[in-house]
Amino acid sequence: MDDTWHSQITKHPPQDSILTYNQPKAQCDVYAVCGPFTICNDDDLPNCICMDGFTITSPLDWELEDRTAGCLRKTPLHCITNKNTTYSTDQFASLPCVRLPKNASKVEIATSAEECAQICLNNCSCTAYSFGDEGCYILHHELINIAQLQCGGTTKNSDGETLYFRLSAQDVQSSKNNRRQTVGVVVGTGLSALGLFGLGLLLMIWRNKRKRSPRKTYGSDGGRIIAFEYTDLQRATKYFTDKLGGGSFGSVFKGFLSDSHAIAVKMLEGAYQGEKQFRAEVSSVGAIQHINLVKLVGFCCHGPKRLLVYEHMPNRSLDIHLFKDDSTILNWTTRYQIALGVARGLAYMHESCRDYIIHCDVKPENILLDALFVPKIADFGMAKILGRDFSRALTTARGTIGYLAPEWIYGVAITAKVDVYSYGMVLPEIISGRRNSDASCSSGGDLGVFFPVHAARKLLEGDIKSLVDHKLQGDVNLAEVELACKVACWCIQDEEFDRPTMGEVVQILEGQVETRMPPMPRLLQAVAGSSCSTCS
Structure with a gap:
């Protein structure tokens, strides 16, 4: 955390210190705000549209201004790989003047646009390429974070590139036919629109009259939230009868x-x-949107009552799937993607907003899972709306025992690295499917050994397979397990400056950056009562 943030926290008396939250400068700067295979445009409404040859994945979610599911192909690609030969009838459609995603890979051997295109066609996982002054770049799998730029009518300028994205030959031909028909359609549409406008106006008036209590919305166009009436939420929840859970902050009900x-x-x-x-405050929190942060739909003020309305997560919280025997067993691929998704969400909170957002209570119970098991960080920013009896200053200890960074104990000013520490304590639980504080280790019989210490020892011994949840029956990617163990050990270092940022964690887990063996944290070493000083 920089000095500006530190002075912002300490220049007021403790009882007046509060967290502040800001939304991104541009909607398209939010990671995956439009989802895969979309184009994001800050200068147009709606901000998100599907690429040619794609259709909206979930029209209902788009109506509710949640575009994170993105778009899907109308026609599957035709690409067959047989030993060393690849055959494909796919073609490319152009998208001028866009900002390319940061995960584009440079291909040094391609010296022309034709060679770049052929290299992409020869790889069935390649979904787009771009060739310009900087050379050939290709993209694989889902296309995310494609942002439209303003290039003054040209196809390219110093900021914008032309992206050639892969489509089936059928969709490329359909796109060309649609362009030929555009002029005639525009003329006909213009005449029809005059008649429909009057009909639509009458319909809007009729619908408005039917509404007994119209809802107000707050926030920017990209992050609008609803001000609900208390009676609306009573009806929606059947008078708060279907309780999903609760905690120190209150109770949660389904509706x-x-x-x-x-x-x-x-x-x-x-x-x-x-x-x-x-x-x-709620409007500010509501403007924060990311695919790995739970979405705030709205709020309600009713006398002394304060209610927050979030999107419902059908697969509940991560702890249920990790620690309860009667729950769905998460395979290794899902676990690794959950770990990566949580890291991305925290990195966004720490690094991509105008000010820091520190969660302060990262744990499996606060990681929710949607229908596809995409992780969503929940219960963040609550300190902003709690009374002084709960937290008077940023340095006041809070969170959950077992996930607290040492600085909470020391009573010093905290930074975003407290979330990094908590994340490092969650990772071993994702790997092992057990609580860090369980009385015994799943292997070796070391009763009373704190599991992160046990994991660090096994990492040193090269026996990481024994750390994996036995319910997976060995069906894991050991390279990813080792990487996750290294990340966990780095995240729980005693000194905050020895821990990586969450942005660096994302790069490591994505395989973009290599990491060396971390040292054993001294505090955990003391807990273990071991003479081992390093993991290397």
Whole structure:
């Protein structure tokens, strides 16, 4: 955390210190805000559109302004690999003046656009390429974070590149035919629009009259949230009868909006602030959007009651799947993607907003899973709306025992590295499927050994396979297990400056950056009562 943030926290008396939150400068700067195979445009509404040859994955979610599911192909690609030969009838469609994703790979051997295109066609996982002054770049699998730029009518400038994305030959031909028909369609549409405008205006008036209590929305166009009436939430939750869970902040209830969209309503306890300040804070939190952060749908102020409305996560929280015997067993690929998704969400909170957002309570219970087991970090930013009895200053200890960084104990000013430490404590639990504080290790019989210490020892001995959840029956990627163990050990170093940032964690887990064996944290070494000083 930089000196500006530190002075912001300490220049006021502790009782007046609060967290501040800001939304990104541009909607398209939010990671995966539009989902895969989309084009994001900050200068147009809606901000997200599908690429040619693709269609919206979930129209209902798009109507609710959640575009993170993105788009899917109308026609599958035709690419066959047989030993050393690849055959494909696919073609490319051009998309001028865009900002390329950061994960584009440079191909040094391609010296022309034709060679670059052929290299992409020869790889069935290649979905796009770009060739310019900097050479040939190719992209694999899903295309995410394609942003449209303003290039003054040219196909390319110093900031924009032309992206050639892969489509089936059928879709490329359909796209060309659609362009030929555009002129005629525009003329016909213009005439029809005049008649439809009057009809639509009458329909809007009729619908508005039917609404008994219209809802207000707050925030920017990219992050609007709804101000619900308390009676709306009573009806949606059947008077708060379907309880999903609860904690120190309050209780969570399942409900359904009038369009059958599932929601989770959190009723806060012990919180009271002025309505204006409450709504301003909620609006700020609501503008923070990321595929790995749970989405805030709206809020409610009703007398002293404060309620927050989130999207419902059908697969509940990560702890249920890791620690309960009667739950779904997560395979290794899913676990690794959960670890990577959580890292991306935290990196966004720490590094991509105008100010730091520190979660302060990263643990499996606060990692929710959607229908596809995509992780969503939940319960962040609550310190902003709690009364002084809960937390008076940023340095006041909070969180969950077992995931707390040493700085909480020392009472010093904390940084985003406390979240890095907590993340490092969650990783061994994802790997092993057991609590770090369980009385015994799954292998070796070392009773009373804190599991992260046991994991560090096994990492030294080269016996990482014994750390993996036995329910997976050995079906794991050992290289990924070793990488996750190294990351965990780096994240739980005693000194915060020895820990990586969450952005660096993402790069390591994605395989973009190599990492060496970490030293054994001294505090954990003391817990273990071991003479071993390093993991290397």
